Amino acid sequence: xxxxxxxxxxxxxxxxxxxxxxxxxxxxxxxxxxxxxxxxxxxxxxxxxxxxxxxxxxxxxxxxxxxxxxxxxxxxxxxxxxxxxxxxxxxxxxxxxxxxxxxxxxxxxxxxxxxxxxxxxxxxxxxxxxxxxxxxxxxxxxxxxxxxxxxxxxxxxxxxxxxxxxxxxxxxxxxxxxxxxxxxxxxxxxxxxxxxxxxxxxxxxxxxxxxxxxxxxxxxxxxxxxxxxxxxxxxxxxxxxxxxxxxxx
Numbered sequence: 680x681x682x683x684x685x686x687x688x689x690x691x692x693x694x695x696x697x698x699x700x701x702x703x704x705x706x707x708x709x710x711x712x713x714x715x716x717x718x719x720x721x722x723x724x725x726x727x728x729x730x731x732x733x734x735x736x737x738x739x740x741x742x743x744x745x746x747x748x749x750x751x752x753x754x755x756x757x758x759x760x761x762x763x764x765x766x767x768x769x770x771x772x773x774x775x776x777x778x779x780x781x782x783x784x785x786x787x788x789x790x791x792x793x794x795x796x797x798x799x800x801x802x803x804x805x806x807x808x809x810x811x812x813x814x815x816x817x818x819x820x821x822x823x824x825x826x827x828x829x830x831x832x833x834x835x836x837x838x839x840x841x842x843x844x845x846x847x848x849x850x851x852x853x854x855x856x857x858x859x860x861x862x863x864x865x866x867x868x869x870x871x872x873x874x875x876x877x878x879x880x881x882x883x884x885x886x887x888x889x890x891x892x893x894x895x896x897x898x899x900x901x902x903x904x905x906x907x908x909x910x911x912x913x914x915x916x917x918x919x920x921x922x923x924x925x926x927x928x
Contacts, residue, residue, distance in 0.1 A: 712749065717742065717745075717746055719731065719746060719749055719750070721753065724755060728796075728824075728927070729824050729920075729923075730750060730755040730756065730757065731750070732758045732820075732916070732920075733746055733747065733757065733758070733760070734759075734760055734761055735759050735760060735761045735763075735766060735784075735786075736760075740765075740769035740770055740773075743759060743762070743766065743770055744769070744770055744773045744774060747759065747770065747774050747788055748773075748774060750788075751774065751788060751790055754790045754791060756787070756788070756789055756790050756791060756793065756823060757786075757787070757788040758785065758786075758787055758819070758820065758823050759785060760783075760784070760816065760916050761784055761785075762779070762784050762785065762786050763784065764781065767779040767781075767784075767786055770786055771786070774788055776788055776789045776790070780819050782811055782812050782815040783812065783815035783816040783818070783819045783915070784816070785815075785816060785819045785820075787819065787823050793822070793823060793825055794825055795825050795826065795827060796824075796825040796826075796927060797821075797824075797825055797826035797853075797923065797926035797927060798853060798926055798927065798928075799827075799852070799853025799854070800826075800827045800828070800829055800851065800852050800853055801821045801826050801827070801828045801852065801853065801855075801856065801919075801922045801923070801926055802828075802829050802830075802831060802848065802849065802851075802852035802854070802855050802856070803817050803818050803821070803828060803829070803830050803831070803855075803856045803858065803919075804830075804831045804832075804834060804842075804855060804856065804857045804858065804865070804869060805831075805832050805833065805834075805835075805857075805858040805859065806833075806834070806835030806836070806857075806858065806859035806860065806861070807833055807835050807859075807860065808832065808833050809860065809882075809884045810858045810859060810860055810882050810884055811832060812915075813858050813880055813882050813913050813914075813915040814830070814832065814856075814858040814880075814915060815915070816915030816916050816919065817858065817880065817915035817916070817919035817922070818830060818915075818919065819919070820916050820918075820919025820923070821856075821919040821920075821922055821923050821926075824919070824920065824923040825923070826922070826923055826926050829848065829852070831845055831848060831849070834865075835859065835861075835864075835865055836865055836868060839868065842865075842868065842869075846872070849869065849872060849873060850872070850873060852873070852875060853875055853925075853926055854875060854876050854878070854922040854925045854926050855869055855873060855875060855876070855877045855878070856877075856878045856880060856915075856918045856919065856922050857869050857870075857877055857878070857879050857880065858880040858882060858915065858918075859879075859880070859881065859895065859899075860881070860882035860883065860884030860885045860889065860892065860895055861884065861885045861886075861895065862885075862894065862895065862898055863879070863881050863894070863895035863896070863898040863899045864898070866879035866899055866907050866909075867899075867902040867903060867904045867907065868904075869904075870902060870904025870905065870906055870907040873906075874906075875906075876906060876925050877904070877906055877907045877908070878907075878908055878910060878918045878921055878922055879899040879902065879907050879908065879909045879910070880909075880910055880913075880914060880915060880918045881896040881898075881899050881909065881911075881912050881913075882895065882912065883895075883912055883913055891912070892912035893912070895912070896909065896911075896912055908921075
């Protein structure tokens, strides 16, 4: 149940449109519903402003479909992350209004229009084309949470003039997500240019000494630029979520 549906229920009770037994039936599954293989947090939208997000990795298509249908009954907008193409095809057949972003590996199931609640623009920057899948996960997350999002891709430090050419767009953003692999230098550069929060996302893109993103992660954690915070390796979702919370304030 989201805030708007709860407000409507309270209003309908006041007006006598909904009787007490019916209201209790609607509320009885708060704050969670036990589905056996999953315990659905039906209270999260009220607590945090966005419903529970389904992590597709490790779940079967059948499990994801059952969870999504339960959430759809409550008229929640649904975000599913880390979904491969085969699972996505099954889910799209079973649940209406499902849209799949192949790069981000996300599915968004729209139950109601997304209302823009963010106060400014979130800019997602990535160093190289190989980082786009992680950047796109951040983009989709921020968009479905009600933000205006812009992209700036393939502007890494190997050709820093590409980044500086877009300086006006960079300075206009309210929150910046910077995605990079290799040595992870780009967030430090961006952090030295702006007065807004920068969320750095290390990726596992890189040769052997990149160590699957650990080298990038440590480099970003050691950034000398003030205002740079770091999420986990390849965690575009976490960056998009955090940026959305900042952009509401």
